[in-house]
Amino acid sequence: MIIFILFLMSTFIFLLRCTSSKLRPPLPPGPKPLTYIGSLIPMLTNKPTFRWIDRMMEEMKTKIICIRIGTVHVITVSDPKIAREFLKEKDKMFASRPDCMSAYLTSDGYLNTSLVPMSDHWKNMRRIIATEIVSVAGHKWLQNKRDEEADNLLRYVYNRCKANVAVTGGVVNVRIIAQQYTSNIARKVMFGTNHFGKGSADGGHGDEEIENVESLFTILAYTYAFCVTDYFPWLRWVTDFDGHERIIRNALRTARKYQDPLIDERIRRWKDGVKTTKDDFLDVLINLQDPKLTADHIKAQTLDMMIATFDNTWNGIEWAIAEMINEPRILQKAVSELDFLVGKDRLVQESDMVHLNYIKACVKEALRLHPIAPFTLPRVASCDTTVAGYFIPKGSQVLISRLGLGRNPEVWDNPLTFNPDRHMNGKNEVVLTDHNLHMLSFSAGRRGCPGVLLGSTMAVMLLARLIQGFTWELQPNVPSIELEENLQNLWKAKPLLALAKPRLAHHLYPQVENKC
Template sequence: MTTGSEASSEVEIVALDADCNDPKIERSQLLSIHPFPPGPKPLPYIGNIITMLRNKPTFRWIHKMMDDMNTKILCLRLGNVHVIAVSDPKIAREFLKDKDGIFASRPDCMSGNLTSGGYQTTVLAPMGDHWKMMRKTLAMKILSVDKHKWLQEKRDVEADNLIRYIYNQCHVDSTVTGGVVNVRTVVQQYSSNVIRKIVFGSRYFGKGSTDGGPGEEEIEHVDSLLTVLSYLYAFSVTDYFPWLRWITDFDGHEMIIRKAIRTARKYQDRLVDERIREWKDGVKTKEDDLLDVFINLENPRLTVDQIKAQIFELMLATFDNPSNGIEWAMAEMINQPMIFEKSIQELDSVVGKDRLVQESDIPKLNYIKSCVREAFRLHPVAPFNLPHVSIEDATVAGYFIPKGSHVILSRTGLGRNPEIWDDPLTFNPDRHMNGDKEVVLTDHNLHMLSFSTGRRGCGGVLLGSTMAVMLLARIVQGFVWELPPGEPCVDLKENLQDLMKAKPLLALAKPRLPHHLYPMC
């Protein structure tokens, strides 16, 4: 392993103040002024693919190289694609804010193409007229503040069902004494319920469970969504050598992701077809949820395939970040009872014990939001953000970034950066408290990456933030949480293959509010 890629090992770094984005400057001139970012020396044609295949999971290999080389920006060459990893907020801001127009596209790859139904969606679509149209449509007609308010009642219903579901786990021998609860199931159920409710108007695809929990259909649906997310932009060899797809599914990714997409969409697509028939036959005449809104859009008028693809992307983009973050927050808080006590004190002060916390309380729940924000910082949902693709040659932080490069920001590198955060591996919500200033979950300075920013910024920030805060607030307000009998502490180990908690969080829950506040079946 060398300390620079093929260009940076040969090019002498000279004056860095030239206007290197000047179209009159040829690439050879650009390279004579600016090197590639540091990285391992690539082989001809195949680049670093062999080394990548020998070092799975890829994201841990990339982070280890950045640590070993003591660099905040790393360049890999996979086939003819330069993959640029970044863990410094200043460099990240240059990519996503200062030069956002150059780096606002997406890769054309197997997983992105399949997941988006051939780029008929918004988040995964490369830059172009379709992306611009869909981004505007989502912002103004689907994920707007007005639509958020319109759908509040549906979110409230699922917040109540969350409490009912946990409360039902506390019944032992016809009494309410406490029960061991699988927190992962609870948070994933709530998050997926909310998005199903606001899109389809229904909690369940099938009959569900009488205790308010998921049924077989919901479990299979969530598992398939998680599988798709695991293989989306997962450094598949065929993404860098597309011609291989005509010969073989080299690493097996395509078969897995195709199966997961079919499984998820078999539940969703039939509901879209049924609803379209209802509107056509005059059975439906009033819009009740987002599916109705999608069907009745006029400008632009979406095709059936576009509606199905966009709803699938909306499902993927919504449920995993809140559920992962709150499971981690609960694990950390159970291990630190003082943090739990402070969050309870805030809820009792702002809300009291005579009613359940509501969305209208969120602006005053700064410590609860700090707990969520700290979970997003320390335990992000994925190692990297979705890749940004450069549409032209550029220079960033004094380095040459060629056209077509895939730029990935390290969520762990930013959120656990010791130059930004004191004691970065400790869960400490107080670090986000700033007097009376309201705490928000976004960070446009990119000291952490909870929701992306810039042209490719997350359109669902309001929905995602509301879901995450309400999820934690309801869980903490409604129940006393303790370690199961015989457990000394919560194990905080991560999965090897991703950043989820290695083992689902199991905790003993006991109701802490008056009996009449818990929604009944």
């Protein structure tokens, strides 16, 4: 009798599941998964994974794809309308992050903000970041530090090209100067200094800064990478299957080698009463009361902010200048705007940015065409739901394709052409974000980047200072700039080397040099 009842119950549950699966919408299209492992094998044999996903979406002619790896549904979107449904209309359902090895290690056990799954801690830290760190008031408070680095930028480039300026100018590695500027600002607003050591004789990075920045880039590259043990967690007890854990642990060790001692020393100075005034973001974090952060929380949040401050800007500006050198008309139009609105008797300042619409259009176009990462950070479905007529199971990881949005031929005319004029809106001010999600420069929704103001300011000032301060030309015997992407990421395949010559009155450059 008991066996018969159990049989009836199991039959009923089976029929109920079959009925519910028939009633619910289908999953988004995607490759047919194998039992248990899903699409693990093609993922491993088609590196890098993001290019494999792009190819599949193109071959299947779909703007949303579902790839099952293990038991996890990875859903990628390249259509702005569907992206808006995920990030705006149903943002609350997709405001969490997946639990994975790289995020756990980078956040020191989920003690920071950007990588933390949905929790009260995340809500508190998000509020703190928005009101105490990257608010409009906080932005104005630290403007002097950004101004110093804008001047240091000019000084460094001037020193690199002034020796032979009367004849040929100097060949400058634009990637190096862009990375130095952005990482210097990150250190300056965080720690009050732009160097961990003595720096180099010409004002550039020393060995300490170079090692630190390289470690931060490694952390960026491997955080939320397609790591096998994230989909099969039991493998972590057996082996570091694809080597990701070893790489990210080494990079974290290097990054914290330079940052954590500064944090410990600053905490001690506040505790002993040696320091009594707030001068940078680290001082703000140490003195928070609601909630009071531990040293571990402060270290995790500091690393989070260091990475977030410079990851997007340098790449976009290197690409922008490369594209503009290949299109002299665009470069001259940007120069003319600066000469007309700012002039050549003073240096462009942050207060000029509101008027520099073409400069901002050049930055925006670079971020559209050349994003730093192929996808946004993943979001997790907190419940079963339906998006764009497809079933999205609870626990699905959602990735919005920055490439898919920014290069979508249904949205952009000639999407692979660098054309800043497409962003000019007549009398309206150009902004780097896109409310309609036709491109993603700083993400959107609850998990969008809270540092949009800082990131936008850094990018526009970097491009404006470089274009106002110097002419940029091809090197001798170089017919054009190669615009090829690195296979493994979206960086320019080769660092941009260009001929730079000072174009302002020379007395402006020594003034900058003497201040540093």
